[in-house]
Amino acid sequence: MIKMQLNTVKNGMIIGEDIYNNYDVLIIASGTVITDKIFQQIERLGLDEVHIIEKDVNGDNQIVIIKDDIQNLYENTVESFKNLFNSIKFGKQIISEEVEEILAPMLMEVKHNPSLAKKLWQIEACDEYTYDHSVTVSMASALLGKWMNMTDKQINELAIAGLLHDIGKCNIPDEILKKPDRLTDEEFKVMKTHATLGYLLVKNSKDLSNEIIEGVYQHHEKFDGNGYPNKLVGEDIHIYGRLIAIADVYSAMTSNRVYRKKMSPFLVAKLVTEYSFGYLDPVAVNIFLQNVGNFYVGTLVKLNNGMIGQVVMVNKLDPYRPLVKVNNDYIDLSKHYEIEIDSLID
Ligand SMILES: [Fe+2]
Ligand SMILES: [Fe+2]
Numbered sequence: 001m002i003k004m005q006l007n008t009v010k011n012g013m014i015i016g017e018d019i020y021n022n023y024d025v026l027i028i029a030s031g032t033v034i035t036d037k038i039f040q041q042i043e044r045l046g047l048d049e050v051h052i053i054e055k056d057v058n059g060d061n062q063i064v065i066i067k068d069d070i071q072n073l074y075e076n077t078v079e080s081f082k083n084l085f086n087s088i089k090f091g092k093q094i095i096s097e098e099v100e101e102i103l104a105p106m107l108m109e110v111k112h113n114p115s116l117a118k119k120l121w122q123i124e125a126c127d128e129y130t131y132d133h134s135v136t137v138s139m140a141s142a143l144l145g146k147w148m149n150m151t152d153k154q155i156n157e158l159a160i161a162g163l164l165h166d167i168g169k170c171n172i173p174d175e176i177l178k179k180p181d182r183l184t185d186e187e188f189k190v191m192k193t194h195a196t197l198g199y200l201l202v203k204n205s206k207d208l209s210n211e212i213i214e215g216v217y218q219h220h221e222k223f224d225g226n227g228y229p230n231k232l233v234g235e236d237i238h239i240y241g242r243l244i245a246i247a248d249v250y251s252a253m254t255s256n257r258v259y260r261k262k263m264s265p266f267l268v269a270k271l272v273t274e275y276s277f278g279y280l281d282p283v284a285v286n287i288f289l290q291n292v293g294n295f296y297v298g299t300l301v302k303l304n305n306g307m308i309g310q311v312v313m314v315n316k317l318d319p320y321r322p323l324v325k326v327n328n329d330y331i332d333l334s335k336h337y338e339i340e341i342d343s344l345i346d
Helices: 036-044 067-089 096-112 117-122 129-145 152-164 167-171 185-192 196-202 209-215 240-256 265-279 282-294
Strands: 001-003 026-028 049-054 300-302 307-314 325-326 330-334 341-345
Touching: 026 307, 049 307, 049 341, 067 129, 067 167, 096 129, 096 152, 117 282, 129 152, 129 240, 129 282, 152 196, 152 209, 152 240, 185 196, 196 209, 196 265, 209 240, 209 341, 240 265, 265 282, 265 341, 282 330
Parallel strands: none
Antiparallel strands: 001 049, 300 307, 300 341, 307 325, 325 330
């Protein structure tokens, strides 16, 4: 990343750092491509310099992969994970090096592509739920680790634990795992054993760290002690387990389930916040939502009153109720609780 004088930046360059106004409200998210409009916004903020992560989107220095390539990378990761999942199902031992190899290209993006978070939620599912979900949770967990300023080693471990968090499902009968309808109480009981089944699989692996093992084992524990399998409370739950739980809820809500239409990330953020009371780690939830919200600045949205507007600012305290510009008016959703964001418009 380089610092450039504003008068030397050109359209197509990519901003490498979040830009806030004097009220600490995000105006331009890192990863935004400079256009005439963005340039004028920066000028209005009175900045002389701006951080740029590369010289030209199409130039030789390109390090950021654009959307279609992210989709490709995602699909390859899902495909590799599917093979791994099925070999483990038939008794193969988990080998840490193999999992790391599957995740290496994706981890490069997590660490170096500042706009991955936005693209993560645009990714189209390509296979059965468990495979897609595992890869999404892996990416989201690693991103969350990055936003929490964790070390590279921790981010790698989070990606591994995220990918393997539901590995116990390979020992759940297909009639239950792939049942399109709601599970009966009895079936749900069986489904819940996947946390312990997964624990046994990762424990018997070759050289996965104890932290990874705990992350997998504890991803269904709840902050208030009402989770499973061990009813752990608060910070007794390993931080990996707490972060994977957030990524898990977010992924389940943003994916296309048979019985649920894809929801807008803002609605999901609202539900995650409501859900987080007592259930998820509140500090980590806030960091997650703030960062996810930031990536939607500039996005066109449809409101529940039928109007179409553009997200112009995300409030740090209320990340899922941004300021939206509709025609020439600004609607502050943090003050208009009757208005919600219905969906995103590509
Ligand atoms: Fe799970
Ligand atoms: Fe899960």
